[in-house]
Amino acid sequence: MGIEDCTILHLDMDAFFASVEVRDDPSLQGLPVVVGGAGNHGVVAAASYPARARGISSAMPMAIARRRAPDLVIVPPRIDVYREVSARVMDLLREVTPAIEQISVDEAFLDVAGARRLFGPPDRIAQRLRSRIREELDLPSSVGGSVSRAVAKIASARAKPDGMLIVPAEQTASFLAPLPVGVISGIGPKAQQALERLGVRTVGQLRDVPASALRRAVGPQAPMIATLAAGEDRTGLGTRVRDRSVGTERTYEHDLVDPAEVRRRLTVMADEVSRSLRRSDLAARAVSVKLRAPDGTTITRSATMDQPTASGERLREHVVALWDREVPRMPAVRLAGVRAERLQETSSHPTATELTGRGTGWGGLESAMDRARDRFGSESLTRGSTLEPREG
Numbered sequence: 001m002g003i004e005d006c007t008i009l010h011l012d013m014d015a016f017f018a019s020v021e022v023r024d025d026p027s028l029q030g031l032p033v034v035v036g037g038a039g040n041h042g043v044v045a046a047a048s049y050p051a052r053a054r055g056i057s058s059a060m061p062m063a064i065a066r067r068r069a070p071d072l073v074i075v076p077p078r079i080d081v082y083r084e085v086s087a088r089v090m091d092l093l094r095e096v097t098p099a100i101e102q103i104s105v106d107e108a109f110l111d112v113a114g115a116r117r118l119f120g121p122p123d124r125i126a127q128r129l130r131s132r133i134r135e136e137l138d139l140p141s142s143v144g145g146s147v148s149r150a151v152a153k154i155a156s157a158r159a160k161p162d163g164m165l166i167v168p169a170e171q172t173a174s175f176l177a178p179l180p181v182g183v184i185s186g187i188g189p190k191a192q193q194a195l196e197r198l199g200v201r202t203v204g205q206l207r208d209v210p211a212s213a214l215r216r217a218v219g220p221q222a223p224m225i226a227t228l229a230a231g232e233d234r235t236g237l238g239t240r241v242r243d244r245s246v247g248t249e250r251t252y253e254h255d256l257v258d259p260a261e262v263r264r265r266l267t268v269m270a271d272e273v274s275r276s277l278r279r280s281d282l283a284a285r286a287v288s289v290k291l292r293a294p295d296g297t298t299i300t301r302s303a304t305m306d307q308p309t310a311s312g313e314r315l316r317e318h319v320v321a322l323w324d325r326e327v328p329r330m331p332a333v334r335l336a337g338v339r340a341e342r343l344q345e346t347s348s349h350p351t352a353t354e355l356t357g358r359g360t361g362w363g364g365l366e367s368a369m370d371r372a373r374d375r376f377g378s379e380s381l382t383r384g385s386t387l388e389p390r391e392g
Contacts (some may be wrong), residue, residue: 006122006145006166007113008236010152011129013089014140014161016106017046017082021075023138032069035077036062045077049161084251085137091248092132096125098246098276098343101237107156109149111237118279123166130164146172148233154183173231177204184228186221194218203229246276246284249337255294256333263320269338270319274312277340283308284340287315289322292335301326308344315340 013019017035022028032051036044042062054069066072086105093100096119099111112125119125126143133141144155145166152167154176159165167175181187181195181203194217200206206214206229215222227233248269256262266289277284288302303318319338 002168002170003123003145003166004116004121005147006152006168007111007116008146008149008152009110009112009122009126009129010144010149010156011093011108011110011126012142012144012156012160013086013106013133014142015046015048015052016086016139017077018048018051018075019139020078020082020085022048024081028073028075031073032056032071033073033075034062034065035075038062038074038076042074085139087249087251088137089133089139089141092136093129094246094248094276095272096129097279098282099237109152109237114279114281123164126164126166130162148172148228149235149237150185150228150233151176153185154179157183169231172233173204176229176231177202179203181206184225186225187218191218245339245341245343246273246282247288247337247339248272249290249335249339251292251335252333256336257331259323259327262333262336263323265336266319266323266338267316269336270315271312273338273340274310274315277310277343282340282343283310284315285342285344286340287318288339288341289319289326290335290337290339291323291326291330291333293330294332294334298335299326299330302341304342308342 018033021035022033028048030050031048032054033048034044034051034056035046036042040063044056044058044060044062044065046058047056047060047065051065051069051072056065056068056072062074082105089106090100090102090108093108093110097110097112097115099114100108101110102108112119112122115125116122119128122145126145130141130143133139140162142156142159142162143164144152144157144159145164146152146155147169151172155165155167176183180201182192184203187195195201195206195209198209198213198217200209200217206225209217209226211222211226214226218225224233250265250269256265270287273287284305285308286302286304288300290298290300292298301322303322305314305318309315315338
């Protein structure tokens with residue numbers, strides 16, 4: 001086993017809230033910036049790396065942060081902005097694989113086993129993701145990779161800031177051995193104290209602790225911790241991945257008021273989602289449309305297909321029909337999204353084309369389009385109906 005088998009990646013945005021603020025206000029570059037409440041009872045929500053160098057961390061009372069850095073720059077949080085940026089990050093990840101487990105606004109696990117044929121080995125995929133996030137969002141991120149979910153997360157933390165670390169299976173035990181036991185999720189301060197009384201401070205030392213003593217120190221998670229310490233953990237993404245959906249959404253700078261333009265945008269997103277399905281050999285039994293008005297009113301409408309499908313044309317038919325029914329209630333659109341749901345593996349479930357004979361031509365055409373886009377870029381081919389109308 002080697003890098004090729006390290007298909008579990010953990011991507012974490014570096015100092016996410018603070019990085020967004022510095023990006024949007026370059027005058028803050030290099031300064032100790034924190035995001036949070038400026039009042040006497042305020043708390044640090046996020047700290048830039050210059051602030052961290054002063055000993056400031058998230059969840060720290062702002063009064064303490066001010067004492068540690070008299071020149072501290074406090075920026076009030078902009079939650080809506082962070083959510084929007086987070087959605088764009090996740091969209092970029094889903095362009096590589098739908099096997100994503102988002103665990104917070106700024107981090108996610110990915111299983112890229114199915115993406116290697118298109119994008120290369122996991123280290124190349126990780127670098128591709130980091131480069132796109134940097135180029136398209138102007139933000140730093142770090143990625144860890146392993147055959148284990150837990151080790152991937154530890155590796156991404158060791159790679160920070162703005163780095164990448166892939167740990168092959170055969171090097172896992174030696175990678176973990178010198179690290180403090182606290183890097184393992186499930187070993188909190190009390191467990192660390194109990195282990196320290198046994199003379200155990202590093203992960204490597206955990207391997208010599210008898211099972212009964214380890215259980216007394218760390219509780220029922222002892223078997224999992226022992227397996228991890230030995231470098232033998234192979235836990236992948238959580239079970240939520242089996243119930244996953246594949247989707248994308250966009251927030252628009254200017255409200256969309258032309259129903260035909262909304263239809264065009266939804267068609268583009270239906271094609272994007274269908275391509276992600278085909279990449280991962282998945283088919284959807286349902287599709288949903290999400291629409292948000294300028295006043296924040298949000299509606300989600302869904303439709304169930306008669307058979308599972310990965311066809312962009314089939315998704316488009318349902319998406320457009322859902323939109324057409326909502327036009328009278330949605331005169332302007334600020335956000336729109338398309339999501340494929342109730343996914344199935346196409347290897348074990350026949351698709352709509354196979355069962356009904358519908359769309360045979362579309363299936364072949366879409367496969368050909370996929371090959372062309374993979375070779376020449378995602379913008380090389382598109383539907384005529386999705387082209388922006390020419391002026392004049």
